Amino acid sequence: MAAPLFADIDLTHLSEELNSVHTLANPASNENISHFQLSERDLLNSLIRSGDQQLSVNPAPGTEFVDSDDLWDSLSSLLPDRSTQTGDEILASSNDESDVFGSSLYNALFFSIVNGFAGLEGLPAGSLIGTLKSVPNIRERLSRYICSQPPPFGRSLIDNLFRAAVEALDEDAVMITFHIADNLPEVLRYGIDQSIACKAFDGDRMYTPIMFATKFRHVGIVRALLDRGYGLERTFGDHKDEDHDEECGLLDIALRQNENFETLDITLIDLIVENGAHVRPRHVLTAARWGEVELTKRLLSFTGRSEHHAFFGYEDGRISDPPPPGAGVFYHLVKFPNDDAFEIFVTIFHLCEDFACQQCPKGAQTMLEDIIFHATVKGNHQLVHFLLRHVPEDFSALSAAVRNGDRSMIDLMLGRGSSVTEPVRQMNESLGRFRVDEADVIPTTPLAEAIRSQDEHLVEELEALGALDSLKDHLHFVAAIYATAEAAIEKNHTKLAVVLINAGSEIDPDSDTNNPLLEALKRRNRVVANRILEVATPPFSFSSRASILEAAVRWGDTSIIKDLVLMGCCVGGGPLALAVELGGVHLVQLLLEHGTPLGDTALLSACKKGDEAMIRLLLGHGASPGDGSALLWSKDNNPRAFNTLVESFMKSYLRCDEYLGGIALISAIETDAHELVDVILTVNLEAAKAFTTHRGMDRTALGVAISHQDGSNFYAVDQLLRRGIGVNSIVQRPSRRVDAEIIGTENCSYGHYHFANGYPKILSSLSTALLAAIGTKNEKLVDFLIEHGADINQPARRGVRYTPLQYACVVGRFKIIAGLVEHGADIKAPPAENGGGTALQFAAISGRIKIAQFLLARGADPNEPSAPMNGRTALEGAAEHGRLDMIKLLFETAKGAFTQESLMRANLLARDRGHAGCSSFLALLSNRLEGYRAIM
Numbered sequence: 001m002a003a004p005l006f007a008d009i010d011l012t013h014l015s016e017e018l019n020s021v022h023t024l025a026n027p028a029s030n031e032n033i034s035h036f037q038l039s040e041r042d043l044l045n046s047l048i049r050s051g052d053q054q055l056s057v058n059p060a061p062g063t064e065f066v067d068s069d070d071l072w073d074s075l076s077s078l079l080p081d082r083s084t085q086t087g088d089e090i091l092a093s094s095n096d097e098s099d100v101f102g103s104s105l106y107n108a109l110f111f112s113i114v115n116g117f118a119g120l121e122g123l124p125a126g127s128l129i130g131t132l133k134s135v136p137n138i139r140e141r142l143s144r145y146i147c148s149q150p151p152p153f154g155r156s157l158i159d160n161l162f163r164a165a166v167e168a169l170d171e172d173a174v175m176i177t178f179h180i181a182d183n184l185p186e187v188l189r190y191g192i193d194q195s196i197a198c199k200a201f202d203g204d205r206m207y208t209p210i211m212f213a214t215k216f217r218h219v220g221i222v223r224a225l226l227d228r229g230y231g232l233e234r235t236f237g238d239h240k241d242e243d244h245d246e247e248c249g250l251l252d253i254a255l256r257q258n259e260n261f262e263t264l265d266i267t268l269i270d271l272i273v274e275n276g277a278h279v280r281p282r283h284v285l286t287a288a289r290w291g292e293v294e295l296t297k298r299l300l301s302f303t304g305r306s307e308h309h310a311f312f313g314y315e316d317g318r319i320s321d322p323p324p325p326g327a328g329v330f331y332h333l334v335k336f337p338n339d340d341a342f343e344i345f346v347t348i349f350h351l352c353e354d355f356a357c358q359q360c361p362k363g364a365q366t367m368l369e370d371i372i373f374h375a376t377v378k379g380n381h382q383l384v385h386f387l388l389r390h391v392p393e394d395f396s397a398l399s400a401a402v403r404n405g406d407r408s409m410i411d412l413m414l415g416r417g418s419s420v421t422e423p424v425r426q427m428n429e430s431l432g433r434f435r436v437d438e439a440d441v442i443p444t445t446p447l448a449e450a451i452r453s454q455d456e457h458l459v460e461e462l463e464a465l466g467a468l469d470s471l472k473d474h475l476h477f478v479a480a481i482y483a484t485a486e487a488a489i490e491k492n493h494t495k496l497a498v499v500l501i502n503a504g505s506e507i508d509p510d511s512d513t514n515n516p517l518l519e520a521l522k523r524r525n526r527v528v529a530n531r532i533l534e535v536a537t538p539p540f541s542f543s544s545r546a547s548i549l550e551a552a553v554r555w556g557d558t559s560i561i562k563d564l565v566l567m568g569c570c571v572g573g574g575p576l577a578l579a580v581e582l583g584g585v586h587l588v589q590l591l592l593e594h595g596t597p598l599g600d601t602a603l604l605s606a607c608k609k610g611d612e613a614m615i616r617l618l619l620g621h622g623a624s625p626g627d628g629s630a631l632l633w634s635k636d637n638n639p640r641a642f643n644t645l646v647e648s649f650m651k652s653y654l655r656c657d658e659y660l661g662g663i664a665l666i667s668a669i670e671t672d673a674h675e676l677v678d679v680i681l682t683v684n685l686e687a688a689k690a691f692t693t694h695r696g697m698d699r700t701a702l703g704v705a706i707s708h709q710d711g712s713n714f715y716a717v718d719q720l721l722r723r724g725i726g727v728n729s730i731v732q733r734p735s736r737r738v739d740a741e742i743i744g745t746e747n748c749s750y751g752h753y754h755f756a757n758g759y760p761k762i763l764s765s766l767s768t769a770l771l772a773a774i775g776t777k778n779e780k781l782v783d784f785l786i787e788h789g790a791d792i793n794q795p796a797r798r799g800v801r802y803t804p805l806q807y808a809c810v811v812g813r814f815k816i817i818a819g820l821v822e823h824g825a826d827i828k829a830p831p832a833e834n835g836g837g838t839a840l841q842f843a844a845i846s847g848r849i850k851i852a853q854f855l856l857a858r859g860a861d862p863n864e865p866s867a868p869m870n871g872r873t874a875l876e877g878a879a880e881h882g883r884l885d886m887i888k889l890l891f892e893t894a895k896g897a898f899t900q901e902s903l904m905r906a907n908l909l910a911r912d913r914g915h916a917g918c919s920s921f922l923a924l925l926s927n928r929l930e931g932y933r934a935i936m
Helices: 011-025 040-057 068-076 104-114 127-133 138-147 151-167 171-182 209-215 219-227 250-254 266-274 281-289 293-301 305-312 329-333 338-354 365-378 381-388 398-404 407-415 446-453 456-464 467-472 474-491 494-501 516-522 526-535 542-555 558-566 574-582 585-593 602-609 612-620 628-637 639-653 658-670 674-683 685-689 701-711 715-722 769-776 779-787 804-811 814-822 839-846 849-856 874-880 884-894 900-912 916-927 929-935
Strands: 325-328 425-428 433-436 442-444 692-694 697-699 730-734
Touching (some): 040 104, 040 127, 068 104, 104 151, 127 151, 127 171, 138 171, 151 884, 151 916, 209 219, 209 250, 219 266, 250 266, 250 281, 281 293, 281 305, 281 329, 293 338, 305 338, 329 338, 338 381, 365 398, 381 407, 398 407, 398 446, 442 446, 442 474, 446 456, 446 467, 456 467, 467 474, 516 526, 516 542, 542 574, 558 585, 574 585, 585 612, 602 612, 602 639, 612 639, 628 639, 658 674, 658 685, 658 701, 674 685, 674 715, 685 701, 697 701, 701 715, 701 730, 730 769, 769 779, 779 814, 804 814, 814 849, 839 849, 839 874, 849 884, 874 884, 874 916, 884 916, 900 916, 916 929
Antiparallel strands (some): 425 433, 692 697, 697 730
């Protein structure tokens, strides 16, 4: 018989060391450790509150409420049934002989921690920390618990506690974890793994601990980890090349490179740079983009000369398309205070000179011309003079100089031979960029800018230099018209505007901003607006029509509104909804009579205003009484409006439209309007069969009734089944319009095993009524559907990814699983071809030992093959998710009947997901597999 797996550990020596570690961990080791401050119910509620606090810092999309009963049920399904234990010391459980807390709930929690936080999918890992820190003598107890475990289990526990401390952003807890790890008996001492996976709930990405602490800007934890040798550039998992603007290192994350702006933590950035982070051009770009002047200078000082090309758009000696990370920095630098901008530009050009390059400015002429324009507008004389040396002598920025109004800048440009008839430039002020003949920005010329400035002497000067001759050109004329309209409307120079409009060029009011017609309407200048409408050529661009009509509606000029509608501006529902909101029945009538679309919000606006006449007017012109938002709001807030909508249903609507009838039925179900449910089903049963987008999924009425209040209200379910809606019909399917903020996915490579904030959801599959009911975790509803004929062995095929039992194992509700098996559910049903899993494989992934034992005792095979595509065996799934005790259980049941290849695959999955304890355990099993088989 081969030696036990842990035979090389001197247990006598270990026992002696255990006594000393208690004092090291906590000097107050003689206190009564059986006393707890919290009851188990209070402890569960404490965990939930702590989880809410964690989510306020690290928010999860689509957060769902977790109650204490549900949490305890989830945890209790983890614990093994001791009556089935073999007593074999070879694969001792993480819960064997380790009741150092005197509480089954604490034992369940630590069992969960050892097993990759199994059973706590609804809570962030960090939610455990605050609760555990309140336990008396926690260091001693943790030390005793860890020392009571076989090494892989102890390692998993300390690693996962560390992960939880980091995710909680609790520096004190991080240091406690280090202290415990450092003071374990020598035979059990090992470093905490740097590759632990920490989860940020704002996306699918996983982070190493130091990356996570950097993301959430905790300087203390970052410093502590750097002091312990954690690497700066180490990343978790597979990410794109760091040379292509990806968050691959700590500096990228600290600079919030790919996120919305928040004030940067300069102390954190300095700490990372001082510890040797490689500063790249993309980092300088990010600092400049955030407007951090001093930080930009500091980062630039760390940038290597050889990388200066990126600032000019070069890569590998040529202009790059797309541009390399760092290109575009000039457009942000020019917005800095003038002296700072000049200093940084000179520094970058000196990098080019020091590298003996001198090719970059020649290849970046267009960009430099853009920058000169913007610098001229800002009046940055030093920078303009400096950059003019690097562009052709005939380059002109006169329009920018006129915009600035600085006479010396104007003279500078005129002195360079700038022509008053220079090409029309398009100025986008929000980006600070200038282009020639580019759409959706403001056209400008020197004359146009002079008109904008309303400097009559400057206008006359430019006219004397031949500016009026340029008006024969269409683009020059349009630029002048824009400027004139702005000036005329602002200063009420109506005659001037009309004169220029009458000069004879076609007006095309197609932009939402700086649009002469839009500006005239906003300022209620009837003369200019009417004149532009006379010479404009419809149709206007789609993007501008609604804005123009909405401006007219706000004004309330009915004659202009009529003209705009006739000219094709009646697009979208915005103008009508605005008219309803403003309360003008006559105006609404006018828009409706001229074909303005009803849109999605007009009826709801009328209901909110409580305007009965407006509601009936809209209904009379085709507004749908099945408007779900209007029904839902009115049901709770305006009973009179609700009755009006119901009355409209009963009179004429329900038999006409299956889809919209479905919307009304769903609204009735969700508002518990039982009478309305009965009315709709009586008049239009087909409405119950329609699929409607509902909370990120396409659902039928039965699907909505099942999901509503987690199936606690059986009324609608019962009525639908009584009226012949099939109990085995598809009630839910993926929507093409799934909102990623409503439904998120667990970042795991296991096919279609998806979670929304920890709760399993059927995202990429069809769902029967029974599957949807199982997802609610409502045992009574599941039994109700089975009693009404639901197929408990519906196969996982043709778009249905799970059998009912398989999905129940994903959900993890033991009573539902036991009930399905009692009714004859097939434990060995094959998985779906793509991304499916057997009942045991899903149980193994979840880490719920009690469920796995239940299945194994009834014939489930630990070596069941995985799905042909994107599948995992039970062993692989357990390893990938850090379920150590599940691996132990599978080995015990299979009597070691796993191949070396399967062990290697499982080990690789564990290692790639940062589960060092699992990886070392599997390596140990692999090394001693033959000895284990001999023992078994």
